[in-house]
Amino acid sequence: MPNLEHPAYPAADLLRLESLVPCRESQVSMLLSIFGERQHFSFPSIFIYGHTSSGKTYVMQTLLSTLQLPHVFVNCVEYFTSRLLLEEILIKLQSCSGTEQTSPVRCDSLNDFVRLFKQAVASQELQDQTLYIVLDRAEQLREMEANILPAFLRLQELTDTNVTVVLLSEIVWELFRPNTGCFEPFTIYFPDYSIGHLQKILTQNHPPEYSADFYAAYINILLGVFYMVCRDLKELRHLAALNFAKYCEPVVRGEANERDTRKLWKNIEPHLKKAMQTFLLIAAYLASYNPVRTDKRFFLKHHGKIRKTNFMKKHEKTSNHLLGPKPFPLDRLLAILYSIVDERVAPTANIFSQITSLVTLQLLSMVGQNDQLDGPRYKCTVSLDFIRAVAR
Amino acid sequence: MRPLSRPSSARAAASLREPRMQPMKPSAMSKRKVKDSSAESAESISQMQKILRERFCHHCAAGKLAGMEQQYRHLLELLKRTTVHGESNSALLIGPRGSGKTTLLNHVLKDLREMKEVRENLLEVHLNGLLQTNDKVALKEITRQLQLENVVGDKVFGSFAENLAFLLEALRKGNRTSSCPILFVLDEFDLFVHHKNQTLLYNLFDISQSAQTPVTVIGLTCRQDILELLEKRVKSRFSHRQIYLMNSFNFTQYMKIFKKELSLPDEFPDETFAQKWNNNAQHLSEDKTVQDVLRKLFQHSKELRSLHSLLMLAVSAVTVHHPLLTAADLQEASRQHSSDSKANIVHGLSVLEICLIIAMKHLNEVYDGEPFNFQMVYNEFQKFIQRKAHSMYNFEKPVVMKAFEHLLQLELVQPLERPAARAQREYLLMKLLLDSSQIMDALQVYPNCPTDVKQWAASSLSWL
Numbered sequence: 001m002p003n004l005e006h007p008a009y010p011a012a013d014l015l016r017l018e019s020l021v022p023c024r025e026s027q028v029s030m031l032l033s034i035f036g037e038r039q040h041f042s043f044p045s046i047f048i049y050g051h052t053s054s055g056k057t058y059v060m061q062t063l064l065s066t067l068q069l070p071h072v073f074v075n076c077v078e079y080f081t082s083r084l085l086l087e088e089i090l091i092k093l094q095s096c097s098g099t100e101q102t103s104p105v106r107c108d109s110l111n112d113f114v115r116l117f118k119q120a121v122a123s124q125e126l127q128d129q130t131l132y133i134v135l136d137r138a139e140q141l142r143e144m145e146a147n148i149l150p151a152f153l154r155l156q157e158l159t160d161t162n163v164t165v166v167l168l169s170e171i172v173w174e175l176f177r178p179n180t181g182c183f184e185p186f187t188i189y190f191p192d193y194s195i196g197h198l199q200k201i202l203t204q205n206h207p208p209e210y211s212a213d214f215y216a217a218y219i220n221i222l223l224g225v226f227y228m229v230c231r232d233l234k235e236l237r238h239l240a241a242l243n244f245a246k247y248c249e250p251v252v253r254g255e256a257n258e259r260d261t262r263k264l265w266k267n268i269e270p271h272l273k274k275a276m277q278t279f280l281l282i283a284a285y286l287a288s289y290n291p292v293r294t295d296k297r298f299f300l301k302h303h304g305k306i307r308k309t310n311f312m313k314k315h316e317k318t319s320n321h322l323l324g325p326k327p328f329p330l331d332r333l334l335a336i337l338y339s340i341v342d343e344r345v346a347p348t349a350n351i352f353s354q355i356t357s358l359v360t361l362q363l364l365s366m367v368g369q370n371d372q373l374d375g376p377r378y379k380c381t382v383s384l385d386f387i388r389a390v391a392r
Numbered sequence: 393m394r395p396l397s398r399p400s401s402a403r404a405a406a407s408l409r410e411p412r413m414q415p416m417k418p419s420a421m422s423k424r425k426v427k428d429s430s431a432e433s434a435e436s437i438s439q440m441q442k443i444l445r446e447r448f449c450h451h452c453a454a455g456k457l458a459g460m461e462q463q464y465r466h467l468l469e470l471l472k473r474t475t476v477h478g479e480s481n482s483a484l485l486i487g488p489r490g491s492g493k494t495t496l497l498n499h500v501l502k503d504l505r506e507m508k509e510v511r512e513n514l515l516e517v518h519l520n521g522l523l524q525t526n527d528k529v530a531l532k533e534i535t536r537q538l539q540l541e542n543v544v545g546d547k548v549f550g551s552f553a554e555n556l557a558f559l560l561e562a563l564r565k566g567n568r569t570s571s572c573p574i575l576f577v578l579d580e581f582d583l584f585v586h587h588k589n590q591t592l593l594y595n596l597f598d599i600s601q602s603a604q605t606p607v608t609v610i611g612l613t614c615r616q617d618i619l620e621l622l623e624k625r626v627k628s629r630f631s632h633r634q635i636y637l638m639n640s641f642n643f644t645q646y647m648k649i650f651k652k653e654l655s656l657p658d659e660f661p662d663e664t665f666a667q668k669w670n671n672n673a674q675h676l677s678e679d680k681t682v683q684d685v686l687r688k689l690f691q692h693s694k695e696l697r698s699l700h701s702l703l704m705l706a707v708s709a710v711t712v713h714h715p716l717l718t719a720a721d722l723q724e725a726s727r728q729h730s731s732d733s734k735a736n737i738v739h740g741l742s743v744l745e746i747c748l749i750i751a752m753k754h755l756n757e758v759y760d761g762e763p764f765n766f767q768m769v770y771n772e773f774q775k776f777i778q779r780k781a782h783s784m785y786n787f788e789k790p791v792v793m794k795a796f797e798h799l800l801q802l803e804l805v806q807p808l809e810r811p812a813a814r815a816q817r818e819y820l821l822m823k824l825l826l827d828s829s830q831i832m833d834a835l836q837v838y839p840n841c842p843t844d845v846k847q848w849a850a851s852s853l854s855w856l
Contacts (some may be wrong), residue, residue, distance in 0.1 A: 007434060007712060037438060041445040043704065046474070051740045051802075066545035111523040111533065126590045147522045147583075156450065158520065171803050172733040181489040181614060189731065192740030194839065228743045229783070229791060287425060324767075373685065381816055385789055388799070 003027055008037040009067050017066045022204070023197040024059050035164075038069070043186040044156035045165045045233035047138075047173050050092060050190030051234035056168045057136050059190070064132060070096055070124075071132040083147050086113040089133060093120045096131075102143060114158055121161045131163045138167035139170050142176060157183075167368070183227055192231055202240060205352040220245065224330040230383065327367040327377045330355075434667040434712045440656060441707065447653070451495045457697070459641045460496055465612075466635055467500045474573050474608040475504065475514050482600045482609040483674075484581065486616055487637030487785040490697030493612045494579065496637065515563070519708040521583025527592045530584075531555055538563065538574075549806055552591045553598075562606050573606035575585050581611030585621045591621070597629035623852075639694040651677040653715070660741060672716045681719040685726045692730070702729055734826060737802060740835040743845065744787060744795045746838065747773055750849045752805070752824045755832050763808050763821040766796050770818075776848050781843035793818070794797045 002024065004014045004025060021028055036044055048056050064071040072092040074356070079085040090105045090113070107113050121131065133155070135141065141149045150160060150166050163186075171177075173187050199219055206215035222240055230236060240274075358364045359378070367377045446452045457464055463485075473479045503513070517537045524530040531552065535544055543562045549555040564571050576596055578584055581687045584593055584808055600607045611618075619627060619847045641649065660666040676682045691700060705725040709778040738749070751772035755764045770792055797817075800803045808821045826834075835841060835849055 007438075033711075034705070036441055036445060036708060040442055041449040043701075049737075051737070054740070109525065109529065110524075110527075111529055114523055145525075147525060151522045154522075158523065162450075170737075170801070172737060174733065175803055184490070184697070184701070186705070187733065189733065189736045191736070229787065231740065231742050252842070290744055323814065324765075383789070383818070 004032065006032045015066055017063065020062050020066065021059050022201055023193060024055050025188075027188065028059060028243070029124050030188065031059075035069070035130065038130065040130070041162055042130055042164045044163075045153040045167065045183065045185035047167045047169070047176075047185040047187045048167050048190060049172055049187065051192050051232070052170055053235070054190040054192055055233075056190050059170065060134050060166060064134070069132060070126055071134060072096060073134045073136070075136045077137040079238060080140055080143070082110070082144040083107065085135075085144070085148075086110070089113075090116055091119060093117070093124075096124065110147055115291075117155075118159050119159065121159070121163070126162075128162060130159070131280065132166060133163060134166045136168045136171040137178070139171045141167075146369050149176065153183040153185055154159075171315070181305060193233060195227055198223060198227075198231070198233065198236060202236060205237075209246070221304055228351065241375075325379045325381065329378045333378065399721065424728065427439050427597065429529040433665065437712060437715060439661065440665070441662070441671065441710070443656065444654075444707050445704065448707070451498070451700075457492070457496060457737070458652050459500055459639070459645060460637060462491060463496060464500060467496065467502065467691055470633075471500060471504055471575070471608065474575065475604050476509050478503065478573060478606040479606075480600045480607050481633070482597055482611075483633040483635060484611045484613065484618060484630075485635050485637065488639070488695060489614045490695035491637040491639050492696050493637055495575065496777075497610065497612065504583075511805040513572060515572050516577065517574065518577045518585065519584075519613070521578070521580030525583075526753075527552060527587050528705060530587075533578075535559060544615065552657045553595050556595050556599065560599065560603060560707055563738075564605065573608070576607065576609045576612045579610065581819055582618055582621065585618070590623050590626050594626045595628070599625060600640060601629050612633050612699075639696075641694070641793060643690055646694070647677050649696070650686060650703075653699065669716065674704050675817040676719065676722070682722055685719075685722050688726065688730075692782075694804075698729075702726060705729070725824055732830075734804075734830060735834050735837075737804070738826070738831070739838060740811060741799075742795065743784070743840075743842065744792065745783065746841070747776065747833060747848075748792070748796055748799060749804070749826065750845065751776070753828060753849070756824060757828070761822050761823075765821050766793065766818040769796065780848055782844050782845055784845070799804040 004013075004018050006014065010146050018025060023209065034046070048060070050056055061073060063069075064073075072089055074085060074088050076085060079088045086107045087105050090107055091102055093104045094105075105115060105116070134151075135152070152167075155165050156163050157191065167185065173185070199216070202219045202223075203212065203216045205213055219240065222243065224234070226236060228237055230239070237388070333355075337351075355364070355378075359366055363380075363382050364378045367379050402513045417759060423654050436617050467483070467485070470481055470483055474481055485497065487493050500517070515538065519530055519533060524533050534556075535541055537826040538559060540559055540562050544558070547558070549558065559576075560571075563574070578596075584590070589594075596607075597611045599605070600609050615621070618760045621633075622630065633846045640642060654676070660664075664669070686699075692698070702722070702725050703713065705728060706717060709724070738746075741749070747770055751769045752764065755772055770789065774786075777784060800807075800822075804825055805822050806825055808823060811817070811820055832849065835846060
């Protein structure tokens with residue numbers, strides 16, 4: 001028994017649509033009833049929000065193309081300036097009516113856009129059907145000129161045509177609203193998939209060599225582990241594909257050994273080159289996070305006592321680890337390095353070039369201008385965990 | 393025999409559970425009769441949808457406007473004086489967003505054009521602050537709408553005033569012996585105020601005071617402090633005539649407006665259907681549940697646009713199988729209308745992300761709303777993991793970082809300043825855009841929330 005029903009659209013199309021959008025029947029049903037019949041007016045603007053991979057883009061595209069409603073689909077991140085966006089809409093509008101040739105479009109401002117849009121719609125065989133303009137990643141509209149978003153929300157009124165603008169975003173509407181207000185769109189929430197929904201959708205695309213039940217059991221285990229951290233459908237799909245091979249290993253035979261040894265040898269070479277850089281990095285980390293006064297205590301063989309002053313007691317609470325790295329001069333880095341590395345290391349050009357390459361790799365960052373009189377100052381930009389891992 | 397299909401949406405399902413509102417006229421229609429007359433009623437329903445959708449979405453002026461009679465008369469009188477008697481004037485239509493300024497003006501213009509004396513006589517120029525973002529564009533648009541592009545050709549003018557004077561002169565030299573009155577409508581009037589020197593406004597108001605051609609300038613704006621934004625020389629040329637649309641009706645009048653907006657006009661082709669529909673509308677306006685729903689909306693925002701939006705949503709549920717609007721439809725529409733979007737987004741977060749939000753909540757409580765960074769949030773989370781968590785796995789830092797970045801992407805957490813290119817993300821100061829009560833409410837409805845996480849949220853952190 002089909003769930004989706006509407007007098008204006010043929011039942012066969014609706015049945016096909018339903019099979020393409022599992023677990024989204026109620027959202028599609030709502031959209032269908034809002035759209036109404038082809039020639040009826042609908043809300044001038046609709047705002048659909050929900051988490052990534054909740055199906056907003058997919059459902060809209062599937063719905064509009066399956067029912068063959070005239071539409072234009074543009075991604076606001078791809079066409080990130082107002083001019084690019086407006087021109088793209090006009091270009092896509094040309095191809096909406098099926099003409100092969102698309103003449104170049106020149107659209108400088110919103111004023112031109114409205115005029116050209118009215119011309120384009122009038123010249124097309126839309127027969128009073130509602131035209132849908134879908135803007136994906138609509139949060140990008142906030143970065144464009146201030147009149148773009150309010151104008152799109154009331155495009156129906158500005159152009160006096162039967163058009164509905166649909167905005168898709170994962171950011172809530174409250175963060176879009178301009179200061180002096182605007183035409184409020186109709187907001188629809190695409191809820192996150194429940195664990196049952198995810199199970200159903202993920203088990204749909206099981207590899208043909210294995211049975212559906214075998215795969216369903218695997219998905220069950222996968223969701224049990226990953227659902228706490230990740231509810232994003234795309235990522236779960238990726239994780240499922242990634243780990244399936246490991247899951248199948250007891251079923252399939254093990255790999256040969258020869259290939260492994262050659263791989264090992266290939267790996268060792270770059271590791272040797274990295275050894276010196278590792279020492280430099282650890283030295284930089286220590287320089288950033290230890291206050292200068294403790295250098296003498298930690299790095300010299302003979303050190304004196306450090307008396308705690310009142311000043312130090314007050315600031316003890318804020319641990320350096322929480323606030324971030326502090327800059328240090330080059331000399332300090334070299335001094336610490338010499339104390340860590342046992343043998344005598346001369347300040348060759350090699351050391352300095354390695355420091356520069358660490359900066360390029362963004363493991364160290366340069367602080368201050370290039371022409372400082374005291375010499376260059378650096379800051380360590382990696383975390384304690386990274387250092388621990390590297391030091392092993 | 394075609395079986396009656398299952399209703400398609402939650403709304404229709406909800407209406408089946410509630411007792412169906414029977415229309416006043418007892419129509420003893422058996423199932424067989426419904427099938428026979430379904431063809432005609434499908435056509436009528438389609439017609440009804442067309443009319444009501446145009447009314448609610450496209451704001452086509454329908455019949456007499458509700459709640460704006462006095463303003464209507466004022467505006468009509470003003471425009472009549474321009475068109476029939478040749479008087480120049482200026483006025484501002486002021487009212488909050490959605491209060492009906494554009495609808496009122498369109499309504500007045502429609503009635504005006506139907507008057508014999510006006511029909512051939514009035515020239516209209518419609519400008520919008522969103523589209524004409526500077527005076528040069530505005531002038532080009534005026535030229536285009538007055539259809540004087542050929543006359544102007546490639547001429548270069550010294551100033552705006554010269555150009556405008558030329559246009560007016562050109563209109564006069566047309567095949568009309570006397571000058572034709574021109575109406576300038578400036579929508580989003582407050583945006584024109586930000587143009588350089590307010591040249592356009594100055595010149596328009598100037599000619600409305602001094603020119604021989606009868607010119608009326610009507611501005612529409614949502615800003616009530618619009619007069620303070622005008623420059624002194626512009627303000628002095630303005631007639632200071634202001635028409636306010638303040639939605640000053642009370643709830644009883646609001647209910648009357650509801651009934652009127654829902655009713656079908658007399659010219660509706662299917663009289664029986666229209667009769668049934670209008671009787672139903674009357675019945676609904678007397679129904680207690682409907683009144684509660686409308687009272688809730690009325691207290692939130694009086695603007696008619698919100699009412700139209702609610703009615704549009706309710707009416708879209710009407711189909712051949714569900715031919716009359718019910719109280720349940722309106723309730724469902726109201727529920728849809730007033731859902732909390734941030735709560736919805738929190739509902740879809742992973743458990744790890746919820747834990748981070750709780751950690752931030754605790755930081756806000758302890759440090760009195762001081763901004764925090766990721767490292768502090770991670771520390772707080774670690775405390776929970778080490779001491780109280782049984783169900784949560786101790787995730788590695790990059791995993792936690794990724795969850796935090798997702799919250800940033802959703803703009804539930806916002807950095808205090810734009811991050812510099814080389815700054816480390818973990819140490820950027822941030823603030824949380826959810827308050828304590830929102831978080832606690834969201835946790836109540838969060839699916840599969842582990843108990844220790846819930847307890848951590850509620851605890852007052854005496855174990856620091």
